[in-house]
Amino acid sequence: MKTVYDVQQVLLKYGTLIYTGDRIGDLELMDMELYELFSYRFIEKETYMIGKLILKKEIARLKGTE
Template sequence: MYVRTVLKRFNILIYTGNQLDDIVLMDLELDDLFESKTVEDDEFRNSKLALRRAYRELGGNEE
């Protein structure tokens, strides 16, 4: 997954054994990276879209 590659650049590895939980945690980590101006706008946007798509495909309920 593209997002895992982005997070790995910052030594952030997420694996809980549950894909939906992984997506939620990756989303939170991306938010933190963006707030600290560590990740670029385009990369942030693309990552968020990829996570949203993966969440939807796994049957998660978007709020």
């Protein structure tokens, strides 16, 4: 995984599609869903950690705190 799109594809694989119209809100919901998949052991730790990092970087970029 390298992009937010890649994280979306992982979530979509498990039936989760997130679009609320608020980009930061979408990213935060994606982060929560990624955690749920990891906590139920649907995804591996490496996939979870990489996805979380990608989402956090994008949230920071959008908020201008990078």
